[in-house]
Amino acid sequence: MRAAWLYLAAIVIFLAIFTGAIYFSIRSVLEETWPREAVAGKKIWQENGCVECHTLLGNGGYAAVDLTRITATTGREELVTFLTQPPVMRPARRQRHPALDREEAERLLDYLEQVSKIDTRGWPPPPFTRTNPAQGE
Amino acid sequence: MLVLLKMIKKLFFPRRYQEKTTGQDTPSQKAAYPYALATFLFLGLQGILATAGSLHLIFPDLPAPLTFASGRAMHLNLSIFWPLLGVIGGAYYFLVEATDRELYSIRLAGWGFWYLLGTGLAILGFLALGKTDGREYLEAPFFLKIAVLIGLLVFAFNLLATAIQNRVVVQPEVVVILSAALLSPLLYLPTIFFVSHPTVDDVLRFLVVHLWEEGSLELLATTIGAALLASLKVAGRQKVKRLLLWEAGLVLTSGFIATGHHYYWIGTPDFWKVIGSVASGLQVVPVVLLALTAWQTTANRPRNFTPNLALYFFYASVFWNVVGAGLLGFLLAIPTFNRYAHGTYFTSAHAHMALFGFFGFLVLASSYFILTRRRRLSPTHVRRIKLSLVMLNSGLALMVACLIIAGFLQSYLWRGLGMDFTQVHLLLTPYLLLRTVGGAIFAAGGFLLAWEMVSLVLKPWLALLLSSGEP
Known part of the structure; x- marks a missing residue:
């Protein structure tokens, strides 16, 4: 009986602490206003299920590269071309990356540009050595 | 020819039960049967779908009825959906068992199943057609998420009404079940809306992805596990009750904060790295408690005691809890390691x-x-369930071993040495292929299990139909 009340009290207290911590950590983010294009881009990201193969902020599928910093490392024109005239994806011989039309591709990149500005606190980590840079082909 | 047919018939439809002992399950408990059966069916489907998907990942050119994205979305949603169904059924069943009272509304529990089943199938249908909400684990379209929420609320209401009606709210099992049942819709609610900022989106998403499993559903599951141990008479009821509250308290206090190990790199402040890793370390305590109890039950049980096979499922669960959630989870929660493994x-x-x-x-x-408590089972059935258990566990072990090797190579080559992602992924092919083999063993085990359970339940019905046909 007493244990049951103690348990309930523990739930309420920890739920409150947890909610408080969450509020505290997203407070600054909630105040940011994102351009409408970027929000439209997020809808395109969701509708096309990009997350099933790609990760964003490290969360998502494991089949394709993380896109958190893609706009910082690759030119916009190149990315638009990639999305509108998608190439065959290794290891496939025929299967192509899903295609978007130009407008959708631009909005999606607006979104990814905003994402690349998020301060991820030291992730992704820099490689151990500098002799083989991250984008080396 | 006829002999061959008979052999085939015997292979697929052996007598699974010898006789049904006089039914002691109350009508409320019978309402939990469909939930229990559905978990096995969805497990069978899940294994096959996932194995096909893992093959599709390595050979993208193979003709497939679904796109990889649809298949994966279905796989993820199934992986939450059938445990949810099973947990709801189990909560109904063991609440009745613990309180010796009927449910507030048996009809609500019965119809709730068909409602949730319809919702789940609709979600799978939409995902198969590529209509996705595009957030990992929460891909269901908006109106179907509302439908799931309503289903959860009805479930929580039914439990709450039962407890209040019978004045058993503060009984330990009941209080844990109730708190968990109320938590799940509460945690689900913030995740059904569109959020524009990915940081906020991910923070909310893990309320379901992490906290359903480690919080509300785990509470329900531990209650069910404890009640199971008591019903199997391998642990005293009083002892189980004490253990339950201990465990529940630890799960919750560390569980909420341990969600922090998902908040290391998504744009949230650094303090999550400290409290997330500490709380994740604490989470190992309930795991050890559970393992100790399981160990004691093996030591204490009387000689020539033949347990219900459910006990083996329970042991498997404890084993994977220690290895997967305990060891690997603990390792992954260390921020410096997670930075490369994320x-x-x-x-x-x-x-x-x-x-x-x-x-x-x-x-x-x-x-x-x-499903099997009130039946005396034939040796064939027992052998097959044991076989399926071996297959499920060995398949899972092979799968997980390959994934860990793949993860290590990825962390080291891609993150550590900075190699190109696609190059590294091509290097992983042998391990991913072996993972598919593990998946196939798993899927075969899951299918066998589903087949056995369906036949076990359907056989009496078929017998009824046949006897009415042949006077």
Whole structure:
């Protein structure tokens, strides 16, 4: 009986602490206003299920590269071309990356540009050595 | 020819039960049967779908009825959906068992199943057609998420009304079940709306992805597990009750804050790295408690005691909890390690061990117990269930071992040495192929299990139909 009340009290207290911590950590983010294009881009990201193969902020599928910093490392024109005239994806011989039309591709990149500005606190980590840079082909 | 047919018939339809002992399940408990059966069916479907998907990942050119994205979305949603069904059924069943009272509304529990089943199938249908909400684990379209929420609320209401009507609210099992049942819709609610900022989106998403499993559903599952141990008479009721509250308290106090290990790199402040890793370390305590209890039950049980096979499912669950959630989860929660392992196949290995290994097996234990408790089972059935258990566990072990190797290679080559992602992924092919083999063993085991359970339940009905046909 007493244990049951103690348990309930523990739930309420920890739920409150947890909610408080969450509020505290997203407070600054909630105040940011994102351009409408970027929000439209997020809808395109969701509708096309990009997350099933790609990760964003490290969360998502494991089949394709993380896109958190893609706009910082690759030119916009190149990315638009990639999305509108998608190439065959290794290891496939025929299967192509899903295609978007130009407008959708631009909005999606607006979104990814905003994402690349998020301060991820030291992730992704820099490689151990500098002799083989991250984008080396 | 006829002999061959008979052999085939015997292979697929052996007599699974010898006789049904006089039914002691109350009508309320019978309402939990469909929930229990559905978990096995969805497990069978899940294994086949996932194995096909893992093959599609390595050979993208293979003709497939679904796109990889649809298949994966279905796989993820199934992985939450059937444990949810099983947990709801188990909660109904063991609440009745613990209180000796009927449910507030048996009809609500019965119709709730068909409602949730319809919702789940609709979600799978939409995902198969590529209509996705595009957030990992929460891909269901908006109106179907509302439908799931309503289903959860009805479930929580039914339990609450039962407890209040019978004035048993502060009984330990009941209080844990109730708090968990109320938590799940509460945690689900913030995740059904569109959020524009990915940081906020991910923070909310893990309320379901992490806290359903480690919080509300785990509470329900541990209650069910404890009640299971008591019903199997391998642990004293009083002892189980004490253990339950201990465990529940630890799960919750560390569980909420341990969600922090998902908040390291998504744009949230650094303090999550400290409290997330400490709380994740504490989470190992309930795991050890559970393992100790399981160990004691093996030591204490009387000689020539033949347990219900549900106990083996329970042991499997404890094993994967210690290995997957305990060991690997603890390792992954160390921020310096997680920095390299985040977003690699390590996550996938952990998810499979925690979600199926620990949680899935626990749900299967309860579902199996519910369906077989009142039946005396034939040796054929017992042998086949044991075989399927071996297959499920060895398949999962092979799968997870491959994923851990793949995750290690990814962390080292891609993150550590900075090699190109696609190059590294091509290097992983042998391990991913071996993972598919593990998946195939798993899927075969899951299919066998589903087949056995369906035949076990359908046989009496078929017998009824046949006897009415032949006077």
